[in-house]
Amino acid sequence: MIGGLFKQLLPALGRYIWYHTTRVFHRKEAEEPTSLATPSSIQCLSNEVGLDPAYERLVQWPTYRKNIPAEDVLSDALYQLWTTTRHGHKWTHYFEVYQAVFGPRRAEPMRILEIGVLEGSSLRLWKQYFSHPETVVVGIDIQPRCIKFDAPADGIRVRIGSQADGTFL
Numbered sequence: 001m002i003g004g005l006f007k008q009l010l011p012a013l014g015r016y017i018w019y020h021t022t023r024v025f026h027r028k029e030a031e032e033p034t035s036l037a038t039p040s041s042i043q044c045l046s047n048e049v050g051l052d053p054a055y056e057r058l059v060q061w062p063t064y065r066k067n068i069p070a071e072d073v074l075s076d077a078l079y080q081l082w083t084t085t086r087h088g089h090k091w092t093h094y095f096e097v098y099q100a101v102f103g104p105r106r107a108e109p110m111r112i113l114e115i116g117v118l119e120g121s122s123l124r125l126w127k128q129y130f131s132h133p134e135t136v137v138v139g140i141d142i143q144p145r146c147i148k149f150d151a152p153a154d155g156i157r158v159r160i161g162s163q164a165d166g167t168f169l
């Protein structure tokens with residue numbers, strides 16, 4: 001009986017050692033994006049929908065959720081505001097991009113369209129962050145209940161409809 005057990009155990013042990021040894025030698029760290037060149041498909045899309053080229057940037061997200069943002073993001077005004085904003089849904093790695101794209105334009109009068117309102121947290125965040133009094137933040141959502149976040153006096157507008165509906169957009 002003990003002989004039979006060994007017969008089963010030995011190959012399993014062999015596979016275990018083989019698996020872990022080869023893992024050590026073949027281990028690959030997550031690759032950093034090598035090029036941030038904008039692919040032609042994105043350029044075509046920008047031309048088609050008239051996006052401001054100043055905002056054009058290829059972003060490759062890490063595939064995992066980074067709970068602690070990069071050091072310079074921790075002290076960033078937008079991230080700081082977000083940590084005091086109730087509800088809402090944002091992955092921490094968004095903030096590096098927000099900082100790079102929105103930071104330099106923070107004081108300009110902006111017309112912002114956010115697709116996806118949910119609890120309106122993000123709309124309030126943008127309105128606080130973009131400090132120019134003429135800035136208008138517009139949110140769209142397919143959920144009719146989101147209309148309650150429409151607040152014209154605060155420079156926040158909400159419309160109900162889908163991003164997939166070109167006429168609505």
Ligand SMILES: C[S@@+](CC[C@H](N)C(=O)[O-])C[C@H]1O[C@@H](n2cnc3c(N)ncnc32)[C@H](O)[C@@H]1O
Nearest residue numbers: 088089116117118121122140141142143162163
């Ligand atoms: C992750 S939540 C948005 C969170 C919000 N931006 C924030 O940070 O607080 C996604 C929202 O997108 C809305 N949504 C889903 N499909 C949509 C579509 N086709 N058009 C517009 N909004 C959509 C959902 O109803 C949901 O409220």
